[in-house]
Amino acid sequence: MQQNSTAKEQILFLIGFMGCGKSTLGKKMAKQMEYTFVDLDDCLVKKAGMSINQYFEKYGESAFRALEKEVLQSLAGKSRLIVATGGGTPCFYDNMEWMNSSGKTLYIQLSPRTLASRLSQGEASKRPLIKDKSAEELLNFITETLQQRERYYLQAQVIVDGLQYNPKQLIEKVNQHFSL
Ligand code: S3P
DSSP, rough: HHHHHHHHHHHHEEEOSSSSHHHHHHHHHHHHOOOOEEEHHHHHHHTTTTTTTHHHHHHOHEEEEEEHOOOOTTTOOOOOOEOOOTTTGGGGGHHHHHHHHHEEEEEEEHHHHHHHHHHHHTTTTTTTOOOOOOHHHHHHHHHHHHHHHHHHHHHEEEEEEEOOOOHHHHHHHHHHHOOO
């Protein structure tokens, strides 16, 4: 229990749809807060020994989700981390509940249109769920998937409008809310 409550003060999970800025913001926040930045997708690639596209192709999405859960939960008990999760991480298994009880959670919220415009600027090719979509298919996919996923994302302890905060303001908000 003791280890759990320490981690609770010291891991911040950034959650949100692909393209919302989890990694970019997370890196900047970690630098300013002197936390270690962890990208869950990068951990997964390291563990799998292949890219996410290759993993999806070879083993399929459910195997990916199982590995994602394993990599996420391997962070238990770690401290002073900012973790950029994958866009789907909170929506599978009990991951959202697990993150809420193992650390702090922050949802970076953006509209489907903003996400689509970011993802269409060369950000889609590494992402198996969207890599072959036209602009119209991409916007439809984001709109539908976000609708299904928001019930998980909205369980985050803090929710911010991704267009309104720069990293410095986000840190202030996080500090105010969590007293990190
Ligand atoms: C996914 C998001 C990706 C990556 C994988 C699946 C998703 O992470 O985990 O391609 O289901 O939304 P990013 O949100 O970092 O792109």
